Amino acid sequence: MPPAPSSLIVIPRWLILMGLLTALGPLAIDMYLPAFPAIAQGLGTTPGHVERTLASYLFGLAMAQLFYGPFADRYGRKKPLIAGVFIFIVASMGCAFTGDIEHLTWWRIAQAFGGAAGIVIPRAVIRDNFDTRDASKALSILMLVMGVTPILAPILGGQVLAFGNWRGIFVIMAACGAALLAGVVLTMKETLHPERVIPLGLDIIGRNYLALLRHKRFMCYTLAGGFGSAGMFAYIAGSPRVFIEVFDVDPQHFGLLFAVNAAALIVAAQVSARLLNRHTPQALLKKAQISLVTMTLAALALTLAGAITLLLLMLCLAGFMASQGFVNPNAAALALSEQGKRLGVASALMGTLQMLCGASAGLAISIWQTSSALPLTSMLAACACLSWLFGRLALKAT
Known part of the structure; x- marks a missing residue:
């Protein structure tokens, strides 16, 4: 097992590998976005049908995580990872x-x-290798990869x-997967x-997921x-329309x-990792969520006043x-801090719930179409307030 240092000044090679693996899913989301028109033309279909391939991917990404958790707790981390890649x-x-x-959709x-x-x-x-504080630092490093x-x-x-053509994009995805x-x-x-291996059975899986759903701090x-x-x-989902159509930003500058x-x-994620040497994840999360709400409510107020x-x-948006960058890694580390005997299942459920929250928000903003920034700023404010609310409930339950 790799050592668990108190400060991640030198990033271990295994953590770099984990970061690159974390980028694999988002790579498949963003890399083919510029190819939407070319795919529609090449396959003789409509842009809407091509956009649905992205929705299908997000849905699959959300639901598949529920399967990997139990397998990772039964067969270890390496074998399911090899199978998935x-x-x-x-x-x-x-x-x-x-x-x-x-x-293509399938x-x-x-x-x-x-x-x-x-x-x-x-x-x-x-979480196998680090305690809660150092796990927050490591997850902040993953945020670096996820942000890039x-x-x-x-x-x-x-x-x-x-x-080349759009098919080359998927070939490159396959090559990246092969290297990883x-x-x-x-x-x-x-x-x-x-000693942390959990037998694989529908009753055991069901009990673990049910226990997590009932675990107030985790949820x-x-x-x-x-x-x-x-x-x-x-x-x-909403920024392209707001920047390009509402504020007349040149698409090349988007x-x-x-x-x-x-x-x-x-x-911010890297600053969070450094501050964890002097502050607890709970303290950083609490302050970051206040900032999250302040920035989004300010944007909403400016929009409603017509002054945006x-x-x-x-x-x-930069403040949000x-x-x-502070909220995500610290909330994740705190959610997993008490799940040592079922980390795979806990990580899976956390990923699924977060992905479903994100997909719902993206769908909502795509349906709410106006000629202003109101859908974007309203959705950001609603999400920030809900994040703050659940953060406070978690801290009170500690």
Whole structure:
């Protein structure tokens, strides 16, 4: 087992591998976004049908996590991870060589079932090796990877389109999966202690999930992070229309604005990791959620008053994303802190609930169409307030 240092100044190689595995699922979300028109043309379908392949992927990513948790608690972390990455590779190649939109949709669901392993299992591995404080630091490092991926993936996808076609994007996804699979097989050590193995059975799985659903602190911390993540999904879904249509931002400059807010998330997550040397995760979470609510309510108030400008919106969004850089890793570490004997199941349920929160927020903002920033700022404020509420309930239950 890797050592558990009190400060993650030197990032161990196994943690870098976990970070890259965590990026695999988001890579499959963002890398093919620039190719939507090309896919629609190539498969002779409508843009709406192509957009549904993204929704199918998100749904598959949410539900698949429930399966990996029990298997990771029974067979260890390494074997299910190998199986998941292998499924991702095969499904990516299936996407690359599909001949119609129906098969692409099914291959995307299969791809999600593979990529979900990279979301569930790295969190469990981190908690296998670190206590709550150092787990928060490690999860902040994962936030760095998660923040960089949405910036680089669409750029990479656009470059692939410049030199080839959309099928090459999925081939590159498969190649990334193959490289990570080699890393897991050759370098990863099993971190699940034999005494923590949980037998695999429907009754046992059901009892574990039911116990987690009844565990107040776990659920509240999970939903505190989940509604924070839901705000991020609302931002991802709603910001293109707000920036481009409401504030007349050139589509070529949209990526720059998106990168600024992603940078706020990345920097804040790393600051959070450093502050954990002097502060508890609970203290950082409490202050960050106050900031989360303040920034989003300010954006909503400015929108309702008709005083919102692009600059003011960007300041509020950057504040929201920076706050989320503190909320997400600390809420996740606190949610898993008491689940040592069922970390796989706990990580799976946490990921599923957070993904469902995010997908619901994204769907809601896509349905609410107006000629202003109101849907975006309203959804951000609602998600932030719910995150604050569940965070307070979790802290009171401690």
